[in-house]
Amino acid sequence: MQKIKSIKVPGLLKNFFFVAGGLFLLWIAFLDKTNLMYQYQFQSEVNKLESQKEFFISEIKKTKEEQQELLSSPEKLEKFAREKYFMKKDNEDLFILTPTPPPAK
Template structure:
């Protein structure tokens, strides 16, 4: 059996600075507690929460406007109570018609 020829290793793979830099990159990218994937997940979670923050700020503004409307006139307050909480006067009958549930 013939012996295998010796494999020629490139010079840059023998360089101790290249090896140290490659080891550092591998450590930071994959092995560290706060690796690149973890940082990416945190950034995406932060962006999602920022979007939710904007949504809830807008909801708070609309709720405060609705509250001011309701407190400004008794007619609007009565309409709101009848629509949302199905309140009625003593001499009235209330009929609620709901759509059929989906199977």
């Protein structure tokens, strides 16, 4: 009969706590529902939403300033209504001129 060579097992692999810790890390890193890839995607989504939040807060601030400016005088409100919504008085004619786009090359 042939002799089977014995394989030497390193001392760390004999330690129960080392093996259990390694299996735990393997489980958390790859096998769990909230693994590392999911956590990375979740964090990138959070970063994207935080940047959108900053953008919308600045836009709200600009809009509130514009609102205060428009409500401060009737002349500014009339100018805004004429420019943005093309409103006119009853005895006026309104002509809207738009620039022509440059020809495609």
